Amino acid sequence: MQRTRFGDMACSIARTMEVAGEPWSPLIIRDVWSGIHRFDELRSDLGISRKILTERLKWLVGQGILEQRAYSERPPRHEYVLTRKGLEFCDVLLAINAWGDRWTAGDAGPPNLLRHRACGRHTSAELRCVECGQPLHAGDVDIEPQTQQPAATR
Amino acid sequence: MQRTRFGDMACSIARTMEVAGEPWSPLIIRDVWSGIHRFDELRSDLGISRKILTERLKWLVGQGILEQRAYSERPPRHEYVLTRKGLEFCDVLLAINAWGDRWTAGDAGPPNLLRHRACGRHTSAELRCVECGQPLHAGDVDIEPQTQQPAATR
């Protein structure tokens, strides 16, 4: 894992990168979200080394993104499931997926489609302003530092 | 940078991680978005090593996320600005920021506020279904692999 820590920056993006921004973490979270819960299933799907997977799962459990849940008493076995915090991180993955569909798909189109259960259609996520409901893009906002923040690096 | 490549996975999340998921990249893009355009400004704000910053900027220019623009002819000097592709990646940063505000802020509250120019209020991004406009959360969708995709790892 990265030697430089981002958690002390006065920035929610940096702090999020600290929690779950290490390159394998979003992919592990994605896999759990899509129904892959066990160690060797994750290892096989991701093509990751056992040592790194062990470390990342331990980290994500420690961060409250995943939790271990027993699925067998005898012999004792466990799997990994998303916490509420982790499921909300998957909302971020929806936004990442939307960008990736637009910019990395090429001629073959998006590799996966998302179906919204409520309306039944294939969909993607768009960002809206929580206040007025209009589409929200990075070009539409100004960033205002909060006063009274300990300004480590920011 | 990570030795394992994610670009061949049939997944837009993995491909996005390949393009801009390396830990420093989102922070570099954030800094450029917030108005920091020059090499030593970026270096100083991020506390990153010169060697790594050079490499990452070159990578992001190659990926079409940033471009170099001359700001002085004599002496020749350039700065880094967002392309359209890069500005849309900042939409992803809005979603990351919303998650970070919720889960990493602690008692001090979010370190930065976003002001939506159109409605003038402090805001954050919420995800909505592009088809029906309802709030969209990861728990509301099913992932459907596209047929005819080259299924590398997926």
Add this chain to the structure above:
DNA sequence: GTCCTCAGTCCCTTGAGGAGACTTACCGTA
């Protein structure tokens, strides 16, 4: 007792990250 499953742990090698000195190109000043 042997072999299997599952979830790690360990060892070794490779390669990336980080600090900071150094380089290059250009310019201003004396």
Add this chain to the structure above:
DNA sequence: TACGGTAAGTCTCCTCAAGGGACTGAGGAC
């Protein structure tokens, strides 16, 4: 002409993380 400053890298060296795959431990089936 010489010197020092600015800006954006490049280079060297050391530290430490990543990755492959063998190995371990616990429990169970036969």
